[in-house]
Amino acid sequence: MRNLKLTIAYDGSRYKGWQKQKDNDLTIQGKIETVLSKMTGESILLVGCGRTDSGVHAENYIANFHTKCALSPNEIVDYLYEYLPEDIVVKSIDEIAERFHARYNVKSKTYVYRINTDKFRDVFNRKYTYHLADKLNLREMKSASEVLIGTHDFQSFTNLKSRDKSTIRTINYINIGEQDGLLEIEVNGNGFLWNMVRIIVGTLLEVGKGNLKPSDVEKILNEKKRWEAGPLAQAKGLFLKDVQY
Amino acid sequence: MRNLKLTIAYDGSRYKGWQKQKDNDLTIQGKIETVLSKMTGESILLVGCGRTDSGVHAENYIANFHTKCALSPNEIVDYLYEYLPEDIVVKSIDEIAERFHARYNVKSKTYVYRINTDKFRDVFNRKYTYHLADKLNLREMKSASEVLIGTHDFQSFTNLKSRDKSTIRTINYINIGEQDGLLEIEVNGNGFLWNMVRIIVGTLLEVGKGNLKPSDVEKILNEKKRWEAGPLAQAKGLFLKDVQY
Numbered sequence: 001m002r003n004l005k006l007t008i009a010y011d012g013s014r015y016k017g018w019q020k021q022k023d024n025d026l027t028i029q030g031k032i033e034t035v036l037s038k039m040t041g042e043s044i045l046l047v048g049c050g051r052t053d054s055g056v057h058a059e060n061y062i063a064n065f066h067t068k069c070a071l072s073p074n075e076i077v078d079y080l081y082e083y084l085p086e087d088i089v090v091k092s093i094d095e096i097a098e099r100f101h102a103r104y105n106v107k108s109k110t111y112v113y114r115i116n117t118d119k120f121r122d123v124f125n126r127k128y129t130y131h132l133a134d135k136l137n138l139r140e141m142k143s144a145s146e147v148l149i150g151t152h153d154f155q156s157f158t159n160l161k162s163r164d165k166s167t168i169r170t171i172n173y174i175n176i177g178e179q180d181g182l183l184e185i186e187v188n189g190n191g192f193l194w195n196m197v198r199i200i201v202g203t204l205l206e207v208g209k210g211n212l213k214p215s216d217v218e219k220i221l222n223e224k225k226r227w228e229a230g231p232l233a234q235a236k237g238l239f240l241k242d243v244q245y
Numbered sequence: 246m247r248n249l250k251l252t253i254a255y256d257g258s259r260y261k262g263w264q265k266q267k268d269n270d271l272t273i274q275g276k277i278e279t280v281l282s283k284m285t286g287e288s289i290l291l292v293g294c295g296r297t298d299s300g301v302h303a304e305n306y307i308a309n310f311h312t313k314c315a316l317s318p319n320e321i322v323d324y325l326y327e328y329l330p331e332d333i334v335v336k337s338i339d340e341i342a343e344r345f346h347a348r349y350n351v352k353s354k355t356y357v358y359r360i361n362t363d364k365f366r367d368v369f370n371r372k373y374t375y376h377l378a379d380k381l382n383l384r385e386m387k388s389a390s391e392v393l394i395g396t397h398d399f400q401s402f403t404n405l406k407s408r409d410k411s412t413i414r415t416i417n418y419i420n421i422g423e424q425d426g427l428l429e430i431e432v433n434g435n436g437f438l439w440n441m442v443r444i445i446v447g448t449l450l451e452v453g454k455g456n457l458k459p460s461d462v463e464k465i466l467n468e469k470k471r472w473e474a475g476p477l478a479q480a481k482g483l484f485l486k487d488v489q490y
Contacts, residue, residue, distance in 0.1 A: 011368045057369070081365060089365045120326060120334045123256045124302070124373055 001066040004073065005096040006046075008032070008061040011087040013127050013236065018052045018061070028052075028088060032063070035083045039076070040069040047102045049243045050109070053195065055235030057128065060091075062243045064102040100245075108172060110188045110242040113201045113233060118181040129182070130237035136183070136208030138176060144207040144214040145174040145185075147221065148200060155224040157200055158193035159232070167193055167224075176204070186241070195232055203230030246311040249318065250341040251291075253277070253306040256332040258372050258481065263297045263306065273297075273333060277308070280328045284321070285314040292347045294488045295354070298440065300480030302373065305336075307488045309347040345490075353417060355433045355487040358446045358478060363426040374427070375482035381428070381453030383421060389452040389459035390419035390430075392466065393445060400469040402445055403438035404477070412438055412469075421449070431486070440477055448475030 010028050020029045029046050036044040049062040071079070073093035080090040116122050116129040117136065148171050155167040171189040178184070185204060187197050203220065206212040212220075212230065220228040255273050265274040274291050281289040294307040316324070318338035325335040361367050361374040362381065393416050400412040416434040423429070430449060432442050448465065451457040457465075457475065465473045 009368050011371075086366060086371055087368050089368050091365060120336060121331060123254050123332050123334050126256075126331055128369055 001068060001098070003064055003066050003096050003098050003100055004076070005094045005100060005102070006032075006063045006065075006090050007092045007094075008058060008063060009089045009091055010058050010061065011127070012052060012055050012057045014087065016054045017056065018048050018050075018058075028058075028061075029063075031084060031088055032080070032090070035080055036065065036067075036076075038083075039071070039079050040067050042067060042069065049102045049106055049240075050192075051194075052240055053198070053235050053238075056238045056240070057236075058240040060242050061240055062102050062245075064096065064100055105245050106191070106243055108188055108190050108244045109192065109240065110186060110244070111192070111197045112239050112241045113185040113187070113197065114237050114239065115183040115185070115205075116181060117178065117183050122181075127236055128239075130234045132205065134209050136205070137210060138178060138183075138208065140210075140214060141185075141204045141208045142176050144204055144212070144217045145176060147214060147217045148174060152221055153224060154193055154196055154221075156220050156226055156229045157196050157203070159195045159199075159226060160193050169193060169196070174200075198233040198235065198238060199226075199229050199231075201233040201237075205233065206230040246313060246343065248309055248311050248341050248343050248345055249321070250339045250345060250347070251277075251308045251310075251335050252337045252339075253303060253308060254334045254336055255303050255306065256372070257297060257300050257302045259332065261299045262301065263293050263295075263303075273303075273306075274308075276329060276333055277325070277335070280325055281310065281312075281321075283328075284316070284324050285312050287312060287314065294347045294351055294485075295437075296439075297485055298443070298480050298483075301483045301485070302481075303485040305487050306485055307347050307490075309341065309345055311343075350490050351436070351488055353433055353435050353489045354437065354485065355431060355489070356437070356442045357484050357486045358430045358432070358442065358482050359484065360428040360430070360450075360482060361426060362423065362428050367426075372481055373484075375479045377450065379454050381450070382455060383423060383428075383453065385455075385459060386430075386449045386453045387421050389449055389457070389462045390421060392459060392462045393419060397466055398469060399438055399441055399466075401465050401471055401474045402441050402448070404440045404444075404471060405438050414438060414441070419445075443478040443480065443483060444471075444474050444476075446478040446482075450478065451475040 018028045020027050046063045046065050114129045116131045121131040151170040153168050173188050175186040263273045265272050291308045291310050359374045361376045366376045396415040398413050418433050420431040
């Protein structure tokens with residue numbers, strides 16, 4: 001069996017996230033599996049690098065699947081380009097070792113959250129940015145973000161219901177930068193709990209607004225209670241940027 | 246009566262252009278007039294700087310209206326921001342001389358046409374760029390664009406049906422530049438015939454593909470026949486960028 005690795009860009013606006021749910025739900029996995037199954041005549045199972053929430057976008061989502069299909073990677077790319085909806089593009093396909101698994105082999109992932117800080121919403125970017133005209137204190141946000149770097153129990157930063165799974169994760173870096181009315185918060189870590197990036201962003205924005213101090217973020221982390229942290233930031237500003245293996 | 250000048254950004258994707266048509270048609274003029282009329286209790290007539298085609302966007306469209314309403318420009322901006330749909334933003338309002346007329350007083354307009362020249366469509370910019378993966382000869386396109394600079398009869402570059410209106414216009418400059426897979430064609434002129442910018446772009450793209458030579462563009466101009474020119478470029482790549490008074 002060949003093992004093929006896909007690099008995928010998608011506009012998540014109208015989808016219920018990556019992961020296939022009920023047969024008739026609109027998901028990115030479902031859309032691509034349908035086209036691949038039709039192309040190969042096999043029942044294709046795509047392994048994704050992780051779930052993305054409803055409305056979250058991806059610039060370089062990674063997935064893999066096994067197939068006996070003899071088409072070249074470029075031929076498959078072209079087929080998918082023709083038959084996938086216009087908000088999903090498989091940018092490249094590579095032959096990869098049989099043992100490669102898009103989820104198990106993830107070393108780290110990079111997410112970026114985009115905020116339009118202009119006075120008004122950007123009519124052309126309104127589906128890909130969260131609009132927040134408040135004056136934000138970036139220095140305080142950066143200081144608060146440093147508290148989160150490293151290996152911690154991120155229980156305060158997830159809506160995860162199950163209590164028996166580990167909520168310990170490692171954040172490698174958080175970059176915060178603003179240019180021309182666009183504030184970007186880039187977060188890289190070895191793995192992320194459900195809603196974790198969006199709650200981190202929601203918490204950092206509270207710090208930026210002056211509602212929380214960087215020292216409060218340390219308390220929030222130690223409390224291990226979701227309600228101590230900031231609100232869940234809107235899905236539409238979040239992009240899975242890259243996955244490292 | 247006060248005379249107020251509006252600077253408007255809009256995503257034209259779902260509209261039948263600027264100009265109000267039948268009562269139930271979706272137009273930008275119609276949307277803004279409805280909100281302004283409700284706000285003032287007057288029957289507001291917006292004078293726009295010109296028509297834009299269905300699907301064409303605007304970064305800084307200019308319009309004006311007369312009113313007895315006593316609200317400050319900022320209060321009106323805020324009211325419109327709250328009640329207009331999310332794809333239309335009135336960015337600023339200025340008090341202006343009674344005699345100012347947004348259409349009659351136009352000195353020139355700048356349009357920009359955006360083309361994604363990457364291999365694949367950009368899932369995030371697909372509604373605001375025309376996708377063309379062909380290798381284009383920019384030097385030839387620039388050379389052809391120079392033929393169009395100045396005052397000419399642009400009858401070959403319009404779908405205007407009426408023959409008794411003047412088709413003479415002046416193009417002040419055309420800038421063509423490409424960066425990071427985005428090709429921009431910026432056209433500034435004293436006025437534009439119906440579909441004129443899109444036919445100029447369609448013609449320049451034929452030159453870029455090698456289907457026409459710069460010298461052919463001179464012939465097309467002299468023939469004064471629409472069918473000699475290139476095809477109509479898609480509306481979604483076109484933006485009214487600025488209006489000069």
